[in-house]
Amino acid sequence: MARLTFITESGDNVVADDAFGTLMEVARDHEVEGIDGACGGVCSCATCHVKVHPDWLAKVGPATEVEQELLDLEDETDNRSRLSCQIEVTEELDGLVVEVVTL
Amino acid sequence: MDKCPFHDAFAEHRKQGDAIPITFDDEEITMILGFKAVRSAARDFGSFSSDAPFRVPIPSEEDVRTVRQLPIELDPPKHKTYRALVEPFFRRPLAPEYAEKVSDLIEELLLDASGKENIEIVRDFALPLQSRALTYLFNVDESEAEIWTGWGIHVFRDGKADAKDDFSLEDYINRKFDEAEASPEQPDFFSTLAYAEIEGERLTRDEMVGFANLAFAGGRDTIIQSVSSVFALFGMQPELLNKIRSDSSLINTATEEFFRMVTPLTHIGRVNTENREVHGVETKQDQRISLCWASANYDETVFKDADTFCPDRKPNPHIAFGNGAHTCAGAHHARLIMRTLLRLIADLNIDIKLIDLTENIEKQNDYERRTGFESLIVKLNRTTTSS
Numbered sequence: 001m002a003r004l005t006f007i008t009e010s011g012d013n014v015v016a017d018d019a020f021g022t023l024m025e026v027a028r029d030h031e032v033e034g035i036d037g038a039c040g041g042v043c044s045c046a047t048c049h050v051k052v053h054p055d056w057l058a059k060v061g062p063a064t065e066v067e068q069e070l071l072d073l074e075d076e077t078d079n080r081s082r083l084s085c086q087i088e089v090t091e092e093l094d095g096l097v098v099e100v101v102t103l
Numbered sequence: 104m105d106k107c108p109f110h111d112a113f114a115e116h117r118k119q120g121d122a123i124p125i126t127f128d129d130e131e132i133t134m135i136l137g138f139k140a141v142r143s144a145a146r147d148f149g150s151f152s153s154d155a156p157f158r159v160p161i162p163s164e165e166d167v168r169t170v171r172q173l174p175i176e177l178d179p180p181k182h183k184t185y186r187a188l189v190e191p192f193f194r195r196p197l198a199p200e201y202a203e204k205v206s207d208l209i210e211e212l213l214l215d216a217s218g219k220e221n222i223e224i225v226r227d228f229a230l231p232l233q234s235r236a237l238t239y240l241f242n243v244d245e246s247e248a249e250i251w252t253g254w255g256i257h258v259f260r261d262g263k264a265d266a267k268d269d270f271s272l273e274d275y276i277n278r279k280f281d282e283a284e285a286s287p288e289q290p291d292f293f294s295t296l297a298y299a300e301i302e303g304e305r306l307t308r309d310e311m312v313g314f315a316n317l318a319f320a321g322g323r324d325t326i327i328q329s330v331s332s333v334f335a336l337f338g339m340q341p342e343l344l345n346k347i348r349s350d351s352s353l354i355n356t357a358t359e360e361f362f363r364m365v366t367p368l369t370h371i372g373r374v375n376t377e378n379r380e381v382h383g384v385e386t387k388q389d390q391r392i393s394l395c396w397a398s399a400n401y402d403e404t405v406f407k408d409a410d411t412f413c414p415d416r417k418p419n420p421h422i423a424f425g426n427g428a429h430t431c432a433g434a435h436h437a438r439l440i441m442r443t444l445l446r447l448i449a450d451l452n453i454d455i456k457l458i459d460l461t462e463n464i465e466k467q468n469d470y471e472r473r474t475g476f477e478s479l480i481v482k483l484n485r486t487t488t489s490s
């Protein structure tokens with residue numbers, strides 16, 4: 001169980017307590033604006049893009065190789081970019097803050 | 104036939120570069136072919152505009168309709184305002200109740216079909232599925248689907264229903280808006296548009312019709328083709344179905360792979376905003392550009408073994424639904440239908456035997472591409488009787 005915060009593009013903070021599953025699924029359950037998760041988490045759509053808060057980069061870790069291939073197609077990604085469908089929520093990530101950035 | 108019809112129709116074309124000049128029904132068009140080139144052109148509305156009534160579809164549709172289709176035939180920022188009006192309808196498939204209705208519908212159709220000697224998938228399965236599911240998106244009574252099914256499968260290619268020459272889609276749509284305007288606002292698609300406002304102004308009737316026309320046209324052949332291809336492929340390659348049956352985690356990846364390989368919409372148009380060279384092809388102002396999704400989705404530099412159906416392909420950044428601001432609004436609905444269909448064919452232990460088929464061939468001077476079926480007859484068998 002973990003508490004997560006999504007900062008949306010319109011500046012809202014959406015807090016999810018007791019989160020489990022992938023970060024994308026949590027965002028969908030909480031109707032976080034800007035996270036569609038259109039492909040259902042299989043690295044096709046990039047509609048689940050987030051930028052990880054700098055303080056959390058080390059704990060969340062870098063994008064997987066498959067994920068990076070998709071991120072590399074986009075102009076507005078950087079080293080904080082992740083596809084939230086590829087991040088499994090764990091106790092470790094309790095307190096995590098991510099920014100939603102639609103591509 | 105020595106090669107699968109769903110294999111790459113543009114392999115030879117791509118060898119000539121990221122773009123080539125083609126002739127399409129006497130029109131000179133610059134066709135963009137490479138994955139990255141198509142994807143970035145789709146986002147570059149300053150150079151390649153959608154603000155062109157009748158000219159986004161290829162071939163153009165002056166003869167098929169009288170209104171600008173919305174929101175597709177607009178550029179940002181106006182496009183965004185218009186799309187926002189209908190977005191809540193296109194997001195309905197994300198709700199669990201909607202998914203349940205689609206599941207019940209497909210289960211009913213599959214059980215029905217598997218009780219029969221054989222079934223013609225295009226007219227007797229895909230068309231009713233498409234029509235009835237669209238009533239959920241529009242939030243109208245499911246009985247309305249009987250009318251839509253009655254139009255047959257050619258209605259949006261020539262604007263006419265199969266049986267009746269005097270049928271007009273626009274007349275039907277106008278009637279729906281007449282009815283909507285004569286009643287207080289309801290939460291359905293027609294009524295919502297009839298009462299919608301942009302900057303305090305109600306939509307014109309042409310605008311309402313433009314929205315409805317696209318929702319009917321964009322969602323018909325594309326869904327019918329996607330659904331039919333599932334039966335064709337599993338009929339040809341039963342081991343693929345067995346693979347998915349034994350591992351349900353493949354459903355979402357296999358769904359995306361269907362969209363990539365089938366790419367129901369071969370390409371779509373844009374209008375070139377000034378004289379320029381497009382990947383080496385001199386293109387005049389106002390000349391049309393084709394964004395060839397069907398070529399991009401087989402680009403070997405992005406999709407390894409592009410001619411092979413990989414049920415576990417990941418990543419799969421196909422652009423069957425387009426890319427950028429105009430990315431298909433109906434994609435949530437389409438994905439839900441395909442995932443549900445795969446899950447139920449697997450779970451209900453349905454096996455598919457191909458009996459007979461007639462292909463649809465999109466034939467132009469410069470290319471030939473198989474796009475689905477005129478008819479597809481299969482026999483569905485339930486291997487174990489669990490209910």
Ligand code: HEM
Pocket residue numbers: 104105106107108109332333335336339361364365410411412460462
């Ligand atoms: C009109 C219906 C179809 C017909 C008549 C047809 C026919 C064929 C034939 C004859 C082959 C053998 C090709 C060879 O060995 O050279 C083949 C292979 C194949 N087809 Fe189809 N096909 C149809 C629909 C589809 C659809 C809808 C898909 C995918 C969505 C598909 C995907 C494949 C794949 C993946 C192979 C295996 C060969 C490979 O992996 O390279 N086919 N098909």
Ligand code: HEM
Pocket residue numbers: 145153159173174175176186237240317318319321322323325326329362366367368371396422423424425426428429430431432433434436437
């Ligand atoms: C497998 C099924 C489908 C495919 C492959 C498909 C493909 C596409 C593509 C490629 C575009 C982009 C057009 C462009 O860039 O100009 C598009 C746009 C659109 N599609 Fe689909 N489509 C499908 C299903 C549907 C359905 C079911 C509906 C409606 C019920 C629909 C409604 C729309 C609309 C409204 C747009 C315009 C979006 C905009 O301009 O913002 N589509 N579709």
Ligand code: FES
Pocket residue numbers: 024036037038039040041042043044045046047048083084085086
């Ligand atoms: S949900 Fe599609 S890539 Fe993450």
